[in-house]
Amino acid sequence: APLHPDVESKITAVELDPRCGGTHFQRRLLIPLQRPSAYTFLLNKLIRLTPESHQDFQALQSAVEHTTAASKLVSLALKAGGQRAKINALEAQFHGKIKLTEETELVRTGKVSMFEESWKFDDTDPIPKFDQVTLHLLNDRLIVSHGDEKRGFKAEHDLIQSPDAWFEMDEEAARVLSKALPLDEGARYSVVRLHY
Known part of the structure; x- marks a missing residue:
């Protein structure tokens, strides 16, 4: 829509002001695609420069x-x-076999090694063969799965569906593993026992 002549003349006068450095008025306007926070920033700046009176x-x-x-x-x-x-992508990785709620938030996903829950760590016993799994930690559940992002995941344990499931840290097991298996400098093992 064309501008009212009075408005147009005021804009021209502002553009000619040497403090504007030759910048056109249109370049100073916020475009609709900009986030509302840009308007908040502009208005806060204006209010700081405006006397209360x-x-x-x-x-x-x-x-x-x-x-x-x-x-x-x-x-x-x-x-x-x-x-x-993110939740839709995670559901797709499980080929639709798990359903997550709107309130579900993905906290972290990471690879871990699992071994039999009943296995006792002892300095003299050989270290057991590990089973590589992926843990999907959500705000309302923990899913233990096999697979990867390319082929998809198969949920082995879904701890929300196991009301008696719990886990504990095992410091003794972490100590034994740290002595028996090579580690990068400064790294350490954390052993979590899942009970389900």
Whole structure:
């Protein structure tokens, strides 16, 4: 829409002001794709430069409150959308065999070595053969699986479906492993026993 002649003349006068350094007004406008936080930043800067006695001060304060609230809503929606995409990707890696809720958040995924729960660590016993698995730690469950990201995962244990499942740290086992198996300098073994 064409600008009102009065507005256009004011814009031209501002653009000619030497403090603008030859920058055109259009380059100073926020484009719709920019996040609402840009508006909050701009309004906060304006309010710092506006004396409380100015007639626009109250309106600026109100605008800051509204843009801050809008910015938080947009950030939450973006975070939720990103989280849902991660959950959908994780469900797809399990070929649809597990279902996760909207509240589920992926905390961390990592490879670990597993051995029989009943195995006793002793300095004289040989170290058992390890079973490489992937742990998927979610905010509401722990899934132990075989497989990888390329071929997909097969859930072996889903601890949300085992109400009696629990785990414990085993410091003695970690000590034995650290002595028996090679480690990078500064690294150490952590042994977690899963009971299900």
